[in-house]
Amino acid sequence: MNGDLIEFEETGIIKPGRMRAVDRNAMHLGVDGLRLMESAGFGLAGVVRRYSPDLVLVLCGSGNNGGDGFVAARHLQRDSEVHVIYPEDRVKTPDAIANLRLLGHCSVTLHPVSCPDDVSGLSGLYENADVIIDAILGTGARGDLREPYASMAKAVSLSGATVISADIPTQGITPDVVCGFHRPKLHGSERIDIGIPLEAEIFTGPGDLTMIPAKDSAAHKGAGGRVLVIGGGPYQGAPYLAGMAALRAGADIVRVASPVVMPCPDIIVEELEGPCISESHLEDIIRLIEDSDAVVCGCGLGDKSHDVIVKAAPFMKKAVFDADALRKPLPVPGGIGEAIYTPHAGELERISGYRPEGTLYDRAKAVSNIAGNIAKHSTVLLKGGTDIITDGSRVRFNRTGHSGMTVGGTGDVLAGVCGALLCKLPAFEAACIGAYINGCAGMAAGEAAGDGMVATDLLERIPSVILGDITGDIE
Missing domain, CATH: 3.40.50.10260 (YjeF N-terminal domain)
Structure with a gap:
């Protein structure tokens, strides 16, 4: 190292x-x-x-x-x-x-x-x-x-x-x-x-899971968090993968606001009419945001709806911005709201002009500087062979994962897991633990299916990772 x-x-x-x-x-x-x-x-x-x-x-x-x-x-x-x-x-x-x-x-x-x-x-x-x-x-x-x-x-x-x-x-x-x-x-x-x-x-590890607050035995519906996923249109399944991941990571109630309606009995679907999300939906989206603890934006969104996310962001208490929400101008939650940005290398270059390269140390230093310049209470989770998580002052790394996770949808799963954790934890901790959980689930899915894994294979393994039954054993 x-x-x-x-x-x-x-x-x-x-x-x-x-x-x-x-x-x-x-x-x-x-x-x-x-x-x-x-x-x-x-x-x-x-x-x-x-x-x-x-x-x-x-x-x-x-x-x-x-x-x-x-x-x-x-x-x-x-x-x-x-x-x-x-x-x-x-x-x-x-x-x-x-x-x-x-x-x-x-x-x-x-x-x-x-x-x-x-x-x-x-x-x-x-x-x-x-x-x-x-x-x-x-x-x-x-x-x-x-x-x-x-x-x-x-x-x-x-x-x-x-x-x-x-x-x-x-x-x-x-x-x-x-x-x-x-x-x-x-x-x-x-x-x-x-x-x-x-x-x-x-580096993240199984100990990080101990920081997830336990649900009280007398808890009521919603105590585990209310997550809203805003996405879909050009890409149909992405917001539902994120929504199911949020449920598997402990959220109690998940709504998906999307033009695409898919049968998913565990998720409350808020249908938005039309082929893609537009400003005509803004009032309904803000209403849903106000009833949510955390919002996940960008999964399957396409490139025609970014302005809606930017205008809706100030109403969010906490948010995860992924995929097509990672464009300029970057959406930023209002007030003291916290945000997690989850780019891969190409998306980081799109929002910052920096293409991750060099040693892990070099990349971490650069991403830390970028995170420090976005907004207060913001965390960047740069996805890669070794994930880099930073809020501009702290840096942590995650190396759990599997080569098969290059398949489409695993990033949507990560966004959903982070959204659920963000209901209970600060952004930096939620991003670190989310990266670890997602990577461990991918390792377990890869062991079973190899490069034939699909994103839905991760969903059923998320609870086992959180319970400690699956760990990211690294040689």
Whole structure:
């Protein structure tokens, strides 16, 4: 891989959800959870050693954050007197359990606790500790502290020890140092490199799917998103491929506004009279736009209807512009509306004058500059052997796909998937995840049909990709 791509690695604060995605991508690339935990705990121990403590008290929770603490305790056993407090019979992740078991073979004193009285019985350790490691709760913590964690946190507040938190501070604990693994989650944290491969962050992977919001069990019809597809005329099937892809990617309600009526019981068809979409349809189109969370434009549109899309765009909250919508002047949603533009190389040249060429790095730099000059809140997804996704400040790559995806219609499927995701996610994230899903579906279809695949083969595989049953395994 071109070493220059490290320029596209993001720095600074990373949100917990994105960190979980990067972790999962790293595991998919072959860095297992135990190795990540070992690196985190080793780095944490290194920070503790700076204080040359005689007594270290490690407070561990039941998850992987606690596992990081167990590893740190093991690495500190020859430097200090080490005591570990953890919830009795509640350590639950396999990697944390494995590292707790290892402490049974180390010069470390273990103190399982289950209630406030157990914690108060260990008050002397809090009083005498030189350093306390807070590895109780990590980035997945939700809600108020429960026991015995609440009592553990309260005891820390009464201690005079130096407090070092792993990744993020546990509620109620004010640390002296926060160790941010891979990237900080809070301002002022100290970054600890844990050996995550570059590609886990700058390439899409199965971890990205974890960023798709789960539908609430009490959700009502429409909660998954309302997508409008505007297209068709010269090319009949394209808007329906996009519409079905949006449904398969999780949208609840999909309407297709088109001059072409095709039997498709899952889609609400809004027939527009005439051979192509024209300005006489503008009032009806705007009415439909106002009842939609995201709009997909351009699939099968032809070159005679672009002015209609440009005039309708300011009424859109969020939009995906594909195929024949990718002409000058570019349509732009109104206000703070977000847009995804999905050109192939020829369409990018048509809207920007730039023909993608050179190395992947060269193309990414150029496309990033183009995206930054389109409009605020816009993302460009340049389709190719390796897709380039950029909002002008961030760049990500997707290499899932199959040579058979040169068949007509796969781009319409991508546009529909992005439209569904755009109902729930910001444009950049929706484009990255959409590219990954579409490529994985194409890989699975290609494995079954080779170069004989058709675009409809992708549709039935989209849900399996989102569920994680199909992944984009790259050699």
